[in-house]
Amino acid sequence: MSAPTVYDVAERSGVSIATVSRVYRNPDSVRAQTRDRVLEAARALGYVPSGNARGLASRTTGVLGLCFPDYADPDAETDAEAEAEADDSAVMLYSDQIIRGMERAARRHGYALLIAASLVGGPESLVAKVAGRVDGFAVLAKTVPTEDLEVISRRLPVVMLAGPREIDHLDHIEVANSDGERELARHLIRDHGLRSLAFVGGDRESPDAQARFRGYQEACREAGLPVTDEPDLRAEMMTQAEGVRATDALLDRAAGRERPGAILFANDQMAIGALHALERRGLRVPEDIAVTGFDGIPLSRIVRPSLTTVRQPMRRLGEEAVELLVRRLANPTRDPVSLMLPVSVARRASCGCG
Amino acid sequence: MSAPTVYDVAERSGVSIATVSRVYRNPDSVRAQTRDRVLEAARALGYVPSGNARGLASRTTGVLGLCFPDYADPDAETDAEAEAEADDSAVMLYSDQIIRGMERAARRHGYALLIAASLVGGPESLVAKVAGRVDGFAVLAKTVPTEDLEVISRRLPVVMLAGPREIDHLDHIEVANSDGERELARHLIRDHGLRSLAFVGGDRESPDAQARFRGYQEACREAGLPVTDEPDLRAEMMTQAEGVRATDALLDRAAGRERPGAILFANDQMAIGALHALERRGLRVPEDIAVTGFDGIPLSRIVRPSLTTVRQPMRRLGEEAVELLVRRLANPTRDPVSLMLPVSVARRASCGCG
DNA sequence: TTGAAAGCGCTAACAG
DNA sequence: CTGTTAGCGCTTTCAA
Numbered sequence: 007m008s009a010p011t012v013y014d015v016a017e018r019s020g021v022s023i024a025t026v027s028r029v030y031r032n033p034d035s036v037r038a039q040t041r042d043r044v045l046e047a048a049r050a051l052g053y054v055p056s057g058n059a060r061g062l063a064s065r066t067t068g069v070l071g072l073c074f075p076d077y078a079d080p081d082a083e084t085d086a087e088a089e090a091e092a093d094d095s096a097v098m099l100y101s102d103q104i105i106r107g108m109e110r111a112a113r114r115h116g117y118a119l120l121i122a123a124s125l126v127g128g129p130e131s132l133v134a135k136v137a138g139r140v141d142g143f144a145v146l147a148k149t150v151p152t153e154d155l156e157v158i159s160r161r162l163p164v165v166m167l168a169g170p171r172e173i174d175h176l177d178h179i180e181v182a183n184s185d186g187e188r189e190l191a192r193h194l195i196r197d198h199g200l201r202s203l204a205f206v207g208g209d210r211e212s213p214d215a216q217a218r219f220r221g222y223q224e225a226c227r228e229a230g231l232p233v234t235d236e237p238d239l240r241a242e243m244m245t246q247a248e249g250v251r252a253t254d255a256l257l258d259r260a261a262g263r264e265r266p267g268a269i270l271f272a273n274d275q276m277a278i279g280a281l282h283a284l285e286r287r288g289l290r291v292p293e294d295i296a297v298t299g300f301d302g303i304p305l306s307r308i309v310r311p312s313l314t315t316v317r318q319p320m321r322r323l324g325e326e327a328v329e330l331l332v333r334r335l336a337n338p339t340r341d342p343v344s345l346m347l348p349v350s351v352a353r354r355a356s357c358g359c360g
Numbered sequence: 361m362s363a364p365t366v367y368d369v370a371e372r373s374g375v376s377i378a379t380v381s382r383v384y385r386n387p388d389s390v391r392a393q394t395r396d397r398v399l400e401a402a403r404a405l406g407y408v409p410s411g412n413a414r415g416l417a418s419r420t421t422g423v424l425g426l427c428f429p430d431y432a433d434p435d436a437e438t439d440a441e442a443e444a445e446a447d448d449s450a451v452m453l454y455s456d457q458i459i460r461g462m463e464r465a466a467r468r469h470g471y472a473l474l475i476a477a478s479l480v481g482g483p484e485s486l487v488a489k490v491a492g493r494v495d496g497f498a499v500l501a502k503t504v505p506t507e508d509l510e511v512i513s514r515r516l517p518v519v520m521l522a523g524p525r526e527i528d529h530l531d532h533i534e535v536a537n538s539d540g541e542r543e544l545a546r547h548l549i550r551d552h553g554l555r556s557l558a559f560v561g562g563d564r565e566s567p568d569a570q571a572r573f574r575g576y577q578e579a580c581r582e583a584g585l586p587v588t589d590e591p592d593l594r595a596e597m598m599t600q601a602e603g604v605r606a607t608d609a610l611l612d613r614a615a616g617r618e619r620p621g622a623i624l625f626a627n628d629q630m631a632i633g634a635l636h637a638l639e640r641r642g643l644r645v646p647e648d649i650a651v652t653g654f655d656g657i658p659l660s661r662i663v664r665p666s667l668t669t670v671r672q673p674m675r676r677l678g679e680e681a682v683e684l685l686v687r688r689l690a691n692p693t694r695d696p697v698s699l700m701l702p703v704s705v706a707r708r709a710s711c712g713c714g
Numbered sequence: 715t716t717g718a719a720a721g722c723g724c725t726a727a728c729a730g
Numbered sequence: 731c732t733g734t735t736a737g738c739g740c741t742t743t744c745a746a
Contacts, residue, residue: 009515009739010515011738011739011740012739012740013739020718021716021720022716023717023718023739023740023741024716024717024718024719024741024742025715025717026740027739027740027741027742028715028741029715030740031740031741035715035716036715036716037715037716040715040716047513049725052511052512052515054488054491054492054493054511054512054515055488055492055739055740056738056739056740057411057412057415057421057489057491057493058411058412058414058415058416058421058492058493058738058739058740059416059738059739059740059741060412060413060492060739060740060741061412061722061738061740062410062412062413062416062722062723062724062738062739062740062741063721063739063741063742064722064724064740064741064742065722065741067411067697068489069474069493069494069562071632077465079491102456102459102460105456105459105475109475109476109477113430113476113477118474118475118476118489118493119474119475119476120423120472120473120474120475121459121463121472121473121474121475121730122467122472122473123463123467133471134408134409135422136472137408137411138408138411138412138414139407139411139412139415139421139423139472139493139715151539157403157406157407157408158406158408160406161363161406162408201427214704231485232620249632268650288377304658305538307662307663308661316456317726365722365723366723366724367723376731376732376734377723377724377725377732377733377734378726378733378734378735379731379732379733381723381724381726382725382731382732385725387722389731389732390731390732391731391732394731396731402717409723409724410722410723412722412723412724412725413722413724413725413738414725415724415738416724416725416737416738416740417723417724417725417726417737417738418724418725418726418738419725419738467727494736496717520743521732530716541721584722607719609728646715696717710729
């Protein structure tokens with residue numbers, strides 16, 4: 007009634023369970039004749055080796071993991087335009103690209119990939135579930151309580167992605183947020199001659215958003231423009247809806263005074279919201295005002311005007327993560343590594359380059 | 361030196377291993393005071409429950425799986441335009457969307473998702489690896505030898521996606537290929553008044569491609585147009601390059617005679633190849649000739665002219681797959697289900713609707 | 715080349 | 731509420 011085991015296969019083929027095991031693990035160590043008998047019995051019984059038992063006995067799983075936050079933009083989801091008319095396509099998120107990258111790389115190394123997003127009100131520690139079933143895993147910043155990570159990373163290779171290292175003995179990969187935004191702001195200032203900029207940031211706790219703001223500040227400083235200590239506005243979740251609100255707030259605030267020549271958003275989603283808001287107000291982009299994002303999500307090139315942004319190499323992030331994990335698995339004591347992946351500015355229509 | 365176990369935690373906190381286990385499995389069944397002692401010990405030791413041991417003892421994993429083919433379009437990959445300039449964005453594939461859908465749905469049900477693509481020359485049976493580590497899994501058609509599936513599905517819930525059922529006791533979900541293509545052809549005939557159509561199909565073994573051709577035939581029949589037994593042309597892999605070749609072949613063949621008013625391709629990739637080929641020949645789409653695809657990949661709306669196509673609900677496919685798996689897990693003996701998901705025609709520029 | 719036996723770390727009755 | 735006791739199905743020495 008229950009699933010067949012090595013014992014069943016062994017019995018049916020007249021060998022010991024050790025031999026059955028060998029057939030699956032290292033076929034060449036078994037006489038061809040014996041092997042065939044075993045395989046035949048296995049087939050007849052519908053035998054499938056238990057990954058759990060294997061893992062338990064051998065202390066490896068052949069699986070790498072990824073924990074990522076539930077990044078779904080709720081606005082994009084409920085939006086009839088995005089959901090009903092749904093090309094899911096446009097809504098591809100970071101996590102999807104990281105997954106792609108990791109899956110590819112993992113496959114090359116003979117690993118499968120276990121993915122799990124932190125469910126918002128998740129009861130059980132997401133990470134524990136993953137951690138218990140993989141040989142090593144990557145974590146997107148802010149997905150898992152540092153405290154948990156602290157404990158787990160003592161027993162298992164962990165690589166932190168796209169955030170500050172937080173725990174100093176971990177491998178870690180980040181993206182050149184600051185460089186990218188500085189580059190972008192420079193472009194606006196130097197190539198488009200804009201001198202009145204506004205920056206819409208994210209949560210103060212978001213290292214990415216903060217780094218981007220720093221890049222913006224640097225560009226302003228270089229150009230001799232006024233440098234603000236804080237973004238002109240902050241948004242918690244950095245969603246499209248917040249982009250709309252931020253834009254309205256900024257423009258209302260500027261009413262009467264001179265309107266900024268460009269608004270730089272800490273991510274694409276907000277910038278796209280801004281595009282909508284501006285259109286509603288009858289302002290033309292980029293003629294009346296330039297808009298930029300950050301991330302290079304697919305939607306950014308589909309919206310009209312197409313969005314000038316900074317592309318993050320998310321897929322590569324995933325690939326590098328796997329490389330780091332594999333390398334650490336091979337050599338658990340090597341020193342922690344910290345990588346910074348370069349980004350590139352995508353000059354498109356929303357800044358006037360289209 | 362090695363990872364701490366329940367025994368270590370039990371000893372350090374002065375309880376039995378059973379209590380430690382309870383703390384993780386059902387915290388409320390342990391007195392708060394005891395629980396805290398255990399948790400503290402666990403923290404101190406860096407204890408992480410072994411998923412393998414848990415799975416082995418409880419006979420469940422809390423993980424669902426997905427096996428998908430290595431779908432990368434080699435043409436799209438090597439293409440400098442797609443790889444170097446790389447917005448991965450445009451290259452999002454079915455599998456990515458299915459993964460999205462499954463991950464979401466799995467999460468809702470408290471499952472994590474294990475994904476594995478069949479590596480081309482893969483040694484070990486991909487599916488065995490997955491099968492041994494999950495409570496149930498979905499398989500994209502043509503990914504796994506039917507023979508293996510036959511064996512495995514006797515022990516584990518399996519749902520077949522986007523293909524023929526192949527094994528009759530499996531749950532299975534397909535997409536209304538035939539309906540979609542019929543709808544599309546009708547639109548061309550009725551709304552655009554086209555009466556001379558050509559169809560470029562795929563491999564005779566591809567059920568999807570065949571079903572699409574049938575839909576095309578039906579529309580022709582309804583409209584009193586000549587009905588061919590075979591597609592005007594077939595392509596093995598249905599890549600862009602083949603789309604180019606097919607288009608050239610078709611047009612060369614028609615040289616002198618009347619050129620078809622529209623070419624319907626069995627998928628988007630070929631249709632996009634056709635767009636290139638036609639441009640090269642100086643033919644305008646849709647004025648001189650209409651072109652349609654099938655799938656609704658992201659690229660289809662980005663190309664110029666944007667491609668009229670039939671959108672497949674890939675994400676929903678993933679969601680439904682999880683629902684089916686969960687339901688079968690709850691009731692292993694219920695009759696196999698077969699779902700057909702509806703598709704929708706996306707009328708865009710390449711047929712003259714843009 | 716094959717077999718015997720001892721775990722791997724946890725859950726699941728069943729007692730208490 | 732907590733402890734005892736068997737396994738779960740496989741890998742892995744160590745012998746034969």
